[in-house]
Amino acid sequence: MNVIPLGTNGFFPSFGRETMCFAVPYGKTLIILDAGTGLYRLAEPIGKKLLTGVENIHLFLSHYHLDHTFGFYGAFNLLKGKKITVFGSRPKKVFSELPALGYFPVKYDRQFSDFNFKQLTAGKQEVDDYAVFVKKQYHRGEGSLALRFEFISKYKTSLAYVTDSEPTQEGVKFVKNTTLLLHEHWFNGNDLGREKGIRLEDQLIDGHVTTIGAALIAKEAKAGKLCLAHHYPFYNAKQLENQRELARKIFPKTELALDLSMVSF
Template identity: 30%
Template sequence: MLLIPLGINGFFPFNNRHTSCYLVMPSSNTAFLLDAGTGIIRLLKPEVKAKLEQVQELHIILSHYHLDHTSGLFYLTGVWPNRKVVCHAPGYPLVEADPLQALEKLLGPPLYPLRLNDLPLEIEAVTEPRKEIAGLEFRFRPQQHPGSSVGIRVGDYLAYITDTVADPQTAEFARGVNLLMHEVWLTDEEAEHSIEADGVPARAKHSWVGAVAEITKKAEVNLFAPIHHAPWRTDDEILLLAQDIERKCGTPVLALQEGNEYLISLPKTTGTLKK
């Protein structure tokens, strides 16, 4: 399975990084995106377009509806013209939202020149903890986050955990996957002292190094990758953060880079990086 990170930031694009979007290709003619942040524009890069030549139906799996995970839906008519898109969007009871209402609010006047039903976009609600998408079993788990979000597991290949408090139960949800991709928004020091604009401690909304390292250790995964980075972090700071997690959990850590290709195997094998 091929993984190409298209956007690894949270909040906003900065430091030559886009917001949350990950292209996953189980085969040369099958593809899906984990979230649809601004990174979706990287589908226009020639090397990525070449990978997708045989794909006629693109699946988008949303973790939640915040703009840093959905703003790329605005670009679909430009980055994926004349081909089908199926958006798998979480709904009750997994999250506190109705998929059609949420997406109609986002993709419609006055915020968008077209209406949702004018787009070549098929919406499928995700309301159960399991769903087959593109021939793979996906699992979903409710998470604690403002507006709520879901953790996503793709077979035994990977788990995608973003925009959530550090929840020890995530370890069981992700147990045994080859690659755990987990938000690491905060350093341990920031988790102790950072306050959000609304006065709420940042650790009540997001995850931090020490807690995620403990989750990774308990989940017994082969590889770990920190995601949903604070946009103001430099690439060197992200690398240091990854190294700190590796020291704490003992699991090999990948500092993902946008546009690079990663081969994700089934468990108990090693994911490899293609330069």
């Protein structure tokens, strides 16, 4: 299977990188992880190709911060004609408050009539013929969800998507032996890396797991591969490569998630 990163930044778009959004083609279903500004790439040729022949959209939201939901500003138009299910921590109609506040000039219920908003609860749930495991994360007290997809019946492979998270042993357990770990990382990993006796629990900065934290989690969980995402928007390509090299010292099978660079798992 493949993941096509449509947006890989945290916070805001920069250096040609949109904010968090990943597409996972699965037959007539397109699974989408988060709906940051990367969702707008569905208007581009690569996005149109991804949508060709697709009937269902399964859109999973880690949480509702704008770098993970801003795509909803155009989602009703980008996903026209598809049967859309949005899975989140609440059955919340994303952005439905905004028309009344003057931010969003649409008749919400009409434009989003093909959208079904479903609540994910902690534990295992079956979605069609694949399984999703859900874990609640603290994320500055506002909460977010870690997601683990098992495509065992068809492809014998798994994908864990962990962002806006915290470095804990429960987190390691949740992603144990996953084929691909798509994990957030954040700045300042360099500085922390110079300290002796690195502790997983210390790898938290500003509500995010550091680069070193992501590598430690991948190593302890024996992940098949680590793909770093939720990039710090002030970092250029070179600075991100430095982060990748830092992570590789701990977990050699580390790559950067880069916009439009497909990752197989």
